[in-house]
Amino acid sequence: MGVSAQAPPRRIGVFGGAFDPPHKAHVALARAAIEQLALDVVHVLPTGQAWHKARPLSPAPERLAMTRLAFEGQPRVLVDPRELERAGPTYTVDTLHELAGENPGAELYLLLGADQAGALDRWHEWETILRIAIISIADRPDSAWATTLFEPEKVPFARVRRLVLPPMSVSATEVRALAARGQGVGRLVPPGVARYIELHHLYRTA
Numbered sequence: 001m002g003v004s005a006q007a008p009p010r011r012i013g014v015f016g017g018a019f020d021p022p023h024k025a026h027v028a029l030a031r032a033a034i035e036q037l038a039l040d041v042v043h044v045l046p047t048g049q050a051w052h053k054a055r056p057l058s059p060a061p062e063r064l065a066m067t068r069l070a071f072e073g074q075p076r077v078l079v080d081p082r083e084l085e086r087a088g089p090t091y092t093v094d095t096l097h098e099l100a101g102e103n104p105g106a107e108l109y110l111l112l113g114a115d116q117a118g119a120l121d122r123w124h125e126w127e128t129i130l131r132i133a134i135i136s137i138a139d140r141p142d143s144a145w146a147t148t149l150f151e152p153e154k155v156p157f158a159r160v161r162r163l164v165l166p167p168m169s170v171s172a173t174e175v176r177a178l179a180a181r182g183q184g185v186g187r188l189v190p191p192g193v194a195r196y197i198e199l200h201h202l203y204r205t206a
Helices: 024-037 060-070 092-102 114-118 126-132 144-148 172-180 191-200
Strands: 011-017 041-046 077-079 107-113 133-138 160-163
Touching: 011 024, 011 092, 024 041, 024 107, 024 133, 024 160, 041 060, 060 077, 060 191, 092 107, 092 126, 107 114, 114 133, 126 133
Parallel strands: 011 041, 011 107, 041 077, 107 133, 133 160
Antiparallel strands: none
C-alpha cells in the first residue's frame, strides 16, 4: 500500500501599507508575488493607526474603499480590513501572529518594497517578524539608496526572497500631489481608484 504524498504548505502573502491611495505599482507587486512565489492568496492590509507615519492618513473607510477598488477582480487577492478594525497602533507582527494562528503550517511571505525593507530593523519586534515570515523584497527604480540601510539577508536566521518588478516610477505622494492640484491621476492608479478620488474630491487643498 503506497504512502500518499503530503500536500505542500499553503503559501500566504501579507501585503500591508497605508494605501493612501493604492496605485498601479501596488497591484503589480501583488501580481508579481503571486506569480514568482506561487502564492495561494495575498492578504492586502490597509494600515490602521500607523505608528511610523509622520503625516495623518486619510480616513480608514476611504482607504479601504479605494483598496477594494484597486484590487477588484484580481485573482488570489483578499483585501483584509483587520488592521483598520484593531484598536491602538497597528503592528505587522500582530497580524503575522494572527494569520499564523488561523493557518497552521502555512508559509507566510511578507511583501515589502526595498525602502520598507531598508527600515525593517526599526519595526516593532522586527526579529520576531523575520522568524515568522519569509521576507519578499520588491526593488523599485527609486529605491537604490536602500541598499545602504538595513539588509535582512545579513541576519543569519532570515529567509529572504527577491521579487523582480518592471520599472514603475509611481508613488502615493505623487498621486496625492496631482490630485491636490485637481489634475488627473488615471495613469498612476487603477480606474476605479481614479474615479473614487475624483468623485470624493480627495487630497484637494483647502
